[in-house]
Amino acid sequence: xxSTKKQLEQDLAELEHVGxxxxxxxxxxxxxxxxxxxxxxxxxxxxxxxxxxRKHRARLGAEELWLTMEQVATAALDCRALPLxxxxxxxxxxxxxxxxxxxxxxxxxxxxxxxxxxxxxxxxKHLEDAPDCQMLLKRQVALEKSQGNVGAAxxxxxxxxxxxxxxxxxxEELGSLYVQAQMYAQAAACYEEVLLHAPAxxxxxxxxxxxxxxxxxxxxxxxxxxxRTHYAAxxxxxxxxxxxxxxxxxAVTAQLGGLRGAADPDGLAAAxxxxxxxxxxxxxxxHLLPLAQEMLRAQGLTGKAGKTAASPRK
Amino acid sequence: MSPAYTVDSKAxxxxxxxxxxxxxxxVNGVLLGSVAAATGEPGSPRESAAQPAVTIVDAIPLFHSxxxxxPALEAALFQVDTYARQRGCEVVGYYHANERLTDLELGxxxxxxADRIQQRNQHACALLVDNAKLGSFVxxxxxxxxxxxxxxGGARGWSRAGGGSGGxxxxxxxxxxxxxxxxxxxxxxxxxxxxxxxxxxxxxxxxSIDWINADLV
Numbered sequence: 001x002x003s004t005k006k007q008l009e010q011d012l013a014e015l016e017h018v019g020x021x022x023x024x025x026x027x028x029x030x031x032x033x034x035x036x037x038x039x040x041x042x043x044x045x046x047x048x049x050x051x052x053x054r055k056h057r058a059r060l061g062a063e064e065l066w067l068t069m070e071q072v073a074t075a076a077l078d079c080r081a082l083p084l085x086x087x088x089x090x091x092x093x094x095x096x097x098x099x100x101x102x103x104x105x106x107x108x109x110x111x112x113x114x115x116x117x118x119x120x121x122x123x124x125k126h127l128e129d130a131p132d133c134q135m136l137l138k139r140q141v142a143l144e145k146s147q148g149n150v151g152a153a154x155x156x157x158x159x160x161x162x163x164x165x166x167x168x169x170x171x172e173e174l175g176s177l178y179v180q181a182q183m184y185a186q187a188a189a190c191y192e193e194v195l196l197h198a199p200a201x202x203x204x205x206x207x208x209x210x211x212x213x214x215x216x217x218x219x220x221x222x223x224x225x226x227x228r229t230h231y232a233a234x235x236x237x238x239x240x241x242x243x244x245x246x247x248x249x250x251a252v253t254a255q256l257g258g259l260r261g262a263a264d265p266d267g268l269a270a271a272x273x274x275x276x277x278x279x280x281x282x283x284x285x286x287h288l289l290p291l292a293q294e295m296l297r298a299q300g301l302t303g304k305a306g307k308t309a310a311s312p313r314k
Numbered sequence: 315m316s317p318a319y320t321v322d323s324k325a326x327x328x329x330x331x332x333x334x335x336x337x338x339x340x341v342n343g344v345l346l347g348s349v350a351a352a353t354g355e356p357g358s359p360r361e362s363a364a365q366p367a368v369t370i371v372d373a374i375p376l377f378h379s380x381x382x383x384x385p386a387l388e389a390a391l392f393q394v395d396t397y398a399r400q401r402g403c404e405v406v407g408y409y410h411a412n413e414r415l416t417d418l419e420l421g422x423x424x425x426x427x428a429d430r431i432q433q434r435n436q437h438a439c440a441l442l443v444d445n446a447k448l449g450s451f452v453x454x455x456x457x458x459x460x461x462x463x464x465x466x467g468g469a470r471g472w473s474r475a476g477g478g479s480g481g482x483x484x485x486x487x488x489x490x491x492x493x494x495x496x497x498x499x500x501x502x503x504x505x506x507x508x509x510x511x512x513x514x515x516x517x518x519x520x521x522s523i524d525w526i527n528a529d530l531v
Contacts, residue, residue, distance in 0.1 A: 078337075148414055179380060182422065182423065182426075210380070210383045210384070213384050214382065214383050214384040243517075243518050243519075243521055244518050247385055247386070247389050247518070248385045251384075251385045251389070283522045284521045284522060287524075287526065288526070290396070291393040292393065294393075294396045295392045295393055295396070
């Protein structure tokens with residue numbers, strides 16, 4: 001994650017300093033990097049991409065040209081630079097009149113303009129010939145989301161995952177929609193699917209645990225106990241470096257048994273608290289440490305002020 | 315009781331910078347300030363009922379993803395509370411910006427979090443970025459970019475000040491936002507200040523990140 005940011009920052013810095021002769025190359029390099037890393041940096045992509053297309057179009061081979069145009073149009077839609085987006089989308093659709101990928105761009109443009117009925121009709125029309133087109137099925141969900149119809153978006157996406165059961169991204173999106181609708185039991189089921197497909201993903205463990213914790217203790221504390229297991233797994237997988245997992249373990253232990261570590265027979269939460277304090281002491285700005293410490297104290301997981309942390313983890 | 319709320323430019327700018335940094339997400343945070351229980355001025359046209367005056371001096375950005383998940387939210391609220399006490403001020407409200415441009419209401423997730431804050435401070439308000447006014451604000455045609463929501467207590471939930479929807483009696487609270495914020499904000503946005511604002515969400519991903527943003531504005 002850190003290296004992604006760094007690479008992008010380097011490319012952007014290069015653009016600040018490069019002279020006119022190197023500019024086209026620097027622009028191409030940056031846009032290519034954004035495509036590869038699949039980052040959403042729409043402000044920069046719109047401005048820099050527009051420049052590349054306006055001044056240096058001739059330098060781009062056919063494949064790079066259309067990839068770049070698709071990229072810049074998407075970013076322009078994201079920034080609501082609609083005239084620019086419309087101009088590029090028109091060119092794409094003229095060049096590739098039969099393409100579903102081009103149809104997707106047109107749908108996004110219609111949606112951005114608020115022409116929801118037209119967008120819906122466009123999707124329906126193409127789905128008739130290609131009912132399994134995942135791209136367009138997902139646009140249907142997005143279209144509902146755009147209009148604030150969370151319930152309809154959930155329905156459409158549920159139908160989708162019934163068919164495409166291994167689409168991790170879809171399960172994550174469905175989970176996040178359920179969270180938005182505050183339907184935490186259903187959200188948890190989705191994040192369990194994500195975990196099935198990504199059993200070594202720290203983020204997946206944390207996300208599921210967060211949802212279970214939010215849902216409330218559950219019958220006989222079942223949710224809390226499950227959350228605790230997943231937080232513990234995340235702490236272990238991350239070697240104690242994931243702050244959300246550490247915080248979560250402390251919180252769920254407090255939820256399980258009140259204070260005084262009654263629900264922490266194996267001392268996991270106490271160790272997590274100690275690790276957090278140590279991480280804050282080592283990494284965080286100084287004024288943030290006492291804020292975290294105060295909280296852990298209130299949860300009954302650390303001693304009085306001045307006591308040193310438990311022996312450092314390796 | 316119809317409280318008067320004043321928003322200092324520092325708080326207003328931080329709210330807008332937070333929203334600007336994450337244009338495709340909902341964002342939220344907490345308002346810090348103080349409450350002064352004012353009494354009616356002698357001879358004033360208002361009744362002599364006490365009218366609290368709430369001054370909002372700072373905004374602490376919390377989340378731009380999964381705003382309602384409990385562990386991170388509880389940690390943030392606890393730590394902001396500690397910070398506020400250290401600074402000699404209080405948590406006096408909640409702010410929120412909706413992810414969809416056409417969404418102009420304080421939604422259920424926002425209300426739930428605002429409830430928690432209002433339970434600890436009866437004068438707490440909620441400020442919602444008014445997406446419909448963003449256009450004229452950035453063109454510097456209008457200063458008005460926040461909606462004030464208050465909760466009168468009891469069974470009635472949150473209602474918008476200055477007239478709610480559907481003809482119901484909106485809250486009678488008043489909002490005074492700092493003037494001259496629009497050109498300041500546009501200048502800051504132009505130089506990328508919003509990219510240097512960091513919220514509690516960012517901090518959880520990287521503990522070296524400072525979510526207080528003390529010197530940003």
